[in-house]
Amino acid sequence: MFQIGKTLISEEILENAFVCDLTACKGACCVEGSSGAPLETEELQTLKTIYPSIKPYLRPEGIRAIEAQGTYVKGSDGEWETPLVEDRECAYAVFENGVALCGIEKAHKAGATSWKKPVSCHLYPVRVREYTQITAVNYHQWHICDPACSLGSHLEVPIYKFVREALIQKFGEAWYEQLETVAGEHLKR
Structure with a gap:
């Protein structure tokens, strides 16, 4: 985990790949779940x-x-x-x-x-949880998205880049620029 301002971000969004593959999942995230x-x-x-x-x-x-x-x-x-x-x-x-x-x-x-759609949908597979002092930014892993993980790996697109537009919508351009800097440093290690 690392922190940018009042957000605590999981390294998983830097380390894992993701690109929606609607031909494989058929939009199951809009259908599955309770x-x-x-x-x-x-x-x-x-x-x-x-x-x-x-x-x-x-x-x-x-x-x-x-x-x-x-x-x-x-x-x-x-x-x-x-x-x-x-x-x-x-x-x-x-x-x-x-x-x-x-x-x-x-x-x-x-x-x-x-308005494009709810930010939670736009951010997926990233989930944001607001706490009193901090906002948690995490990767939500769901088996129905396995094809998206495979496609993201094939295309070499990390999660944080896949949801770039939504992260900027949620946290702002300056925050995202800091995220990119942290990602670059983290992925060099």
């Missing part, structure tokens, strides 16, 4: 505000789930998350050619919203 995507408090109002703009890009099942449960829900752990369709996939997931994709991101690409 809860929705984690949401930050600041994202709750954004979801509520943009819902009318992204609704045309969502599946009828997702729309029904959102309109029944709300644009976000409180999970069993007490944290905010996206609602699920019948305790299965994220209500914002859409399917194209058998692959789960983010309907919010689809709306973003079409110009319907400036």
Whole structure:
């Protein structure tokens, strides 16, 4: 572990490789698991505000789930998350050619919203946990992402580079530049 400002970062995000391989996993991260995507408090109002703009890009099942449960829900752990369709996939997931994709991101690409998607999704496989004095930045290893680890290794893309845009969104450009410096020094050893 190493520290940048008030963040404590796992060396695993420097040492492990990752590049999403949707042809292999079929977007399983949007479907598997027992809860929705984690949401930050600041994202709750954004979801509520943009819902009318992204609704045309969502599946009828997702729309029904959102309109029944709300644009976000409180999970069993007490944290905010996206609602699920019948305790299965994220209500914002859409399917194209058998692959789960983010309907919010689809709306973003079409110009319907400036918001790309929840930062937790954008950061994956990095998970951020806020504590009183420090923020932990860790690698979340999940077997469904084994193909992404293989592809990342083949392409030689470390996790921190794969999620560069999301890390900058979350922590800022200066923080990311410090991360790159630390990574360079760490990987020389």
